[in-house]
Amino acid sequence: MRRVRVTVLLASLALAACPAKTTAPASTRRISAGSLQTCALDNGTVRCWGPRGRDSRKAVTATDDATQVASGMFVSCAIKSDGAVTCFDPGFTTPPKFGVGIADALQLSVGWGKGCAVRKDRTVSCWEAMLDYPVRDRAAKPVPGLKDVNAVAVGMSSACALKRDGSVWCWETIAGDDLREPPKRVDGIEGAVEIAAGTYSACARIRDSSVRCWGTLPSGQADAPVTINDWAGAAQLALNSGCNAGQLACARLEDGRVRCMGDSTFGANGDGTRKPRQTPVDVKGLTDAAHVAAGCSHVCAVRTTGQIVCWGEGETLGFGKDNDQLIPAPARDDPG
DSSP states (O other), rough: OOHHHHHHHHHHHHHSSEEEEEEEEOOOOOOEOOOOOOEEETTTEEEEEOTSSOTTTSSSEEEEEEEEEEEOOOOOEETTTTSOOOOOOSSSSSEEEOOOOOOSSSEEEESSSSSEEEEETTTEEEEOOOSOOOOOOOOEEOOTTOOSSSEEEEEEEEEEEETTTTTTEEEEEOOTTTOOOEEEOOOOOOEEEEEEESEEEEEETTTTSOEEEEETTEEEEEEEEEEEGGGTTEEEEEOTTTSSOEEEEEEETTTEEEEEEEOOTTSOOOSSSOOOOOEEEETTOOEEEEEEEEEEEEEEEETTSSEEEEOOHHHHTTTTTOEEEEEEEOOOOOOO
C-alpha cells in the first residue's frame, strides 16, 4: 500500500513540474484596411495610419468609444457604443468627421465611396462615404426590400447583404448615385455565415467553412459562384473593397494561416514575390493570425499576441515609397 501511495505522489509531482500546454488567446484587436489607410480598433480607440496628406509613419487617433471600424476609399467609419455611426478621413493629423444620421447600427461596411450599415431592426441603410466628392446629402437612406439582415459588405460597384437564413442578396451601388435596381438573391449560395465584397467581386463563407466567390476573380470571370478550394477551412474573409482597380483577396484559415491571391505589384500576396496569383498562396511566416484586412495594395493582420503585421505597398504602410514589404513586417507606430 505504501509503495502505491509513493508512486501516485511522484506522478502528481511530475505533472505539477510540467504544466499543461496552453494555446495563446486570440487578440481582441481588430483592423480595417481601405484604399490608402489602415485603422486598428483597440479597447474602443481607433488609430489609423496612411500617406494621404501627412506623414504616413505616424498613426493618429481618429475616434474613441467605438465598437467597430470599417475602411473604404480614403474614408473610414466607426460604430460608437451607443450605435451612432461617425465617418472620418484618417489621412489628416486631425481627421475631419461627419455623421450619417444613424443611431442604431449593429454592423457596417465601407467601400468605394459608399458605406452601409445593418440597423437594429435588421434593415440596411447606405450613405455617401466621401469627403472630397461634392455630395448634396450624406444622410443614410434605406435599401428597399431588405429585412432580416445579419451583415452587409460594400465593394467597388456593388454591395451585398447576408440574411439570417444564410442567403445573400446583392445590388449595384455607384458613388453619387441612388439605388438603381432592388437587391437580387445570389443563386448558388446557401448557409452563408460571412460575406465580403471587393473590386467587381464578392465571396461568401459557408457554414462548412468553404468559400464561394463570384464576379471578376483573379482566376477569371465567374458569373455564378465557384468554390475556392485553397480556402477550405476559412475562418474569415478579406477583400479589397475600397478600390477601383486590381484584385486582391485573402482568407484567414482556422489554423491561423492567411492565404492571398490577386495582384501583387507591391507584394500584397505576402509570399515574398511580386507575382500575381490566380489561386491563393500562403503568406510567409504567418501562422497565428486572429484577424486580417485587405486594402488596395496592402494587407494587415493581427496576430494572436495582439501584434499587427502588414505587407504590400511600402508608402501606404509607412515604410517609404520604395520600401514595399513582400512578407509580413511589424506595423509602424503601433503601440500594441
